[in-house]
Amino acid sequence: xxxxxxxxxxxxxxxxxxxxxxxxxxxxxxxxxxxxxxxxxxxxxxxxxxxxxxxxxxxxxxxxxxxxxxxxxxxxxxxxxxxxxxxxxxxxxxxxxxxxxxxxxxxxxxxxxxxxxxxxxxxxxxxxxxxxxxxxxxxxxxxxxxxxxxxxxxxxxxxxxxxxxxxxxxxxxxxxxxxxxxxxxxxxxxxxxxxxxxxxxxxxxxxxxxxxxxxxxxxxxxxxxxxxxxxxxxxxxxxxxxxxxxxxxxxxxxxxxxxxxxxxxxxxxxxxxxxxxxxxxxxxxxxxxxxxxxxxxxxxxxxxxxxxxxxxxxxxxxxxxxxxxxxxxxxxxxxxxxxxxxxxxxxxxxxx
Numbered sequence: 466x467x468x469x470x471x472x473x474x475x476x477x478x479x480x481x482x483x484x485x486x487x488x489x490x491x492x493x494x495x496x497x498x499x500x501x502x503x504x505x506x507x508x509x510x511x512x513x514x515x516x517x518x519x520x521x522x523x524x525x526x527x528x529x530x531x532x533x534x535x536x537x538x539x540x541x542x543x544x545x546x547x548x549x550x551x552x553x554x555x556x557x558x559x560x561x562x563x564x565x566x567x568x569x570x571x572x573x574x575x576x577x578x579x580x581x582x583x584x585x586x587x588x589x590x591x592x593x594x595x596x597x598x599x600x601x602x603x604x605x606x607x608x609x610x611x612x613x614x615x616x617x618x619x620x621x622x623x624x625x626x627x628x629x630x631x632x633x634x635x636x637x638x639x640x641x642x643x644x645x646x647x648x649x650x651x652x653x654x655x656x657x658x659x660x661x662x663x664x665x666x667x668x669x670x671x672x673x674x675x676x677x678x679x680x681x682x683x684x685x686x687x688x689x690x691x692x693x694x695x696x697x698x699x700x701x702x703x704x705x706x707x708x709x710x711x712x713x714x715x716x717x718x719x720x721x722x723x724x725x726x727x728x729x730x731x732x733x734x735x736x737x738x739x740x741x742x743x744x745x746x747x748x749x750x751x752x753x754x755x756x757x758x759x760x761x762x763x764x765x766x767x768x769x770x771x772x773x774x775x776x777x778x779x780x781x782x783x784x785x786x787x788x789x790x791x792x793x794x795x796x797x798x799x800x801x802x803x804x805x806x807x808x809x810x811x812x813x814x815x816x817x
Contacts, residue, residue, distance in 0.1 A: 467490070467578065467580045474514060474647065479647045482494055482524055484639075493526060540561075541560045541565065596618060597622045599616055678692050701792075736791075742783065743814040743816040748813070754781075758775045759773075
């Protein structure tokens with residue numbers, strides 16, 4: 466089988482390519498040039514492209530660099546900035562996976578005559594009764610099924626995830642055995658288009674005006690402090706908030722950019738049993754969505770999955786069985802099958 470492997474320059478995609486070669490596939494590596502600006506982190510730096518190229522040389526396979534900088538700006542960076550300007554908390558890595566690494570990469574693979582696309586994500590594709598489903602990776606600490614929750618049958622049927630059955634330690638051992646330069650390379654942690662030395666606030670200030678706002682306690686009306694950039698405050702956030710006079714921790718409950726006020730409250734004040742969804746982003750991989758359907762809902766990459774029920778009363782929402790911390794608007798919520806918690810059912814973006 467002819468397989469196009471997305472090689473980010475990290476150890477996971479390096480080993481993914483090597484395993485496919487050992488399995489007898491005709492493998493070609495591809496690195497996506499996404500960010501046209503300065504990058505010192507993530508998977509967009511010049512060093513990452515060079516690492517991918519050198520790994521391909523060691524493996525003896527062709528390697529290409531596909532330039533998607535314009536598409537990345539339009540589909541990932543601009544929505545990220547616009548989301549913050551509207552007081553939301555977008556997840557650019559999910560947008561990148563959804564629109565660039567899979568939509569555009571599959572289009573390129575089709576044009577070049579490849580049978581399948583492979584990546585180094587820690588997740589698995591499971592086939593049952595002739596249908597394909599996304600499942601959690603074997604390494605629960607590295608599981609990336611959350612960021613791939615939008616994938617559906619057409620993509621899953623042609624997607625190979627060679628390391629999904631391995632834990633991270635085993636991946637590094639395999640890379641060292643093969644003599645790959647990426648064997649001990651640290652995992653990328655940050656948003657690739659934001660320099661770690663500058664941070665998110667500096668990046669946004671170059672693109673949009675940010676709002677100074679008072680931080681106000683919801684119960685007492687006490688002003689606890691001020692933030693220089695309310696657009697960076699996230700519902701449920703505790704970091705950077707001065708405790709009230711009673712000594713209890715406070716969490717962000719509301720961000721009002723118009724009034725220049727960030728409201729905070731006790732943990733009990735922010736707990737919720739309802740999550741509203743943006744209907745236009747809702748996708749379901751396994752079956753038609755039905756009112757009253759039970760789901761496990763997860764809204765962070767390694768967060769707890771919460772049991773709940775989908776309901777439609779003019780718009781879709783998830784009613785949770787137990788109170789949980791709220792989900793910030795713009796974040797992605799991924800649904801797992803409550804009867805088989807390893808299997809992903811779909812995803813949506815959280816609305817206000």
